[in-house]
Amino acid sequence: MNPNNRLFSVPFFALVVVMTLFLSLSASDAEESGPGGGMAIPARFDSAGEFVGGIAAVKAGDKWGFIGESGVFIIEPRFDDAGSFSGSLAPVKTGGTWGYVDKTGRLVIDGLDFVGVFAEGLASVEIGNKWGWVNDAGKVVIEPQFDDALPFSNGLGRVKVGEKWGCIDRTGKIVIEPQFDDIWGFFEGLAPVRIGEKWGFIDATGAVVIEPRFDHVWTFSGGLAAVKTGKSCGYVDTVGLFVIEPTYRDALSFSDGLARVKAGRKWGLIDTSGGTVVKSRYDFIGDFSEGLAWVLAGKEFGYIDRMGTVVIGPSYANAGDFSEGLARVDAGGKWGFIDKTGAYAIQPVYEDARGFSEGMAAVKFNGKWGYIKNPLK
16 A cells, blocks of 8 residues: 555545534534524424513423523423413423423422413412412412312403302402303403303393393404304394394404404405495405404415405415414415515425514424524514
8 A cells, every 4th residue: 555545544534524424413403493594493392382471382302391582491391291481480280280380490389180371360270170279479369169260351250160150259259159051251341151052141240231042142342242143143232232133144253343254155344333344255264463364265365454455365275363574374385474465574494383472483394393583573
């Protein structure tokens, strides 16, 4: 062997190893960081929630933890399940029981059979087949004593005693005797209740304001509630008089002066006088968000404004609400984000995507979840 060749053989082999390792690491980094390396937090999680208060719940392997906006774990993954923070606490599950952790990862209460969401500073919890409430410090403030419980609204919590529903105040005192077969939350001072097979409305004292005579009802919004009588839906005022006659096959609550109604097999929009804003021509209409609502026409999604004008023509396989100026859309199996003109702000390259929250959106890339930043922020 030529001595000169021997001099170069070892360094050349080492260079090949180093370059191979570098390329391998670079490929791995590229897989995590997404197309063009554009992900703010690389795709390395098995599931990912939205950011709330600068913190998101994520799943790594079979355990859940919490990360900050830098992607660094602030609470290491050790839970079997987890939800988003609400105020200072987040629900977590460990070994078959639920509890709440604070933002340092300290378990402030555990041993719960199930937990509800926080509303008006209180969350319903189940202990030994009975329900009570904890406050946002994790302290039990209403002892578990009810057969079921639903979130507080207008200062009242809904509770089930035996087979009947009533309401308690924030001290746990029953203020509306359990007498209803079902009850919803209070909106604009009235709550839907069911007695037998019929629905009506009560006020915050428990007095029946609208006698149960409807086959179904929705909550009040803008002084009107959708009701169903027989096979037709219309809208009543707060004393139960029809303002919009029951001529629709289906109807939903008003929101900012508009309501979705179904005539025949198609959905449209009406105003509070019952006037048609959008003729019934869509297979469904989503909620308005930031001035636009998605619509389903056949098998394609697009967007309309509050006047019913088609702003972005139906061309997507799926679509979500606008959030922070952008909406997620499925363009034939890949998800991206469009602005309100329909232009792509983020190209459709992801396997799945969630909406933006606090400037970040969870996206799925190569089977893993990570986060991208809102380019409009």
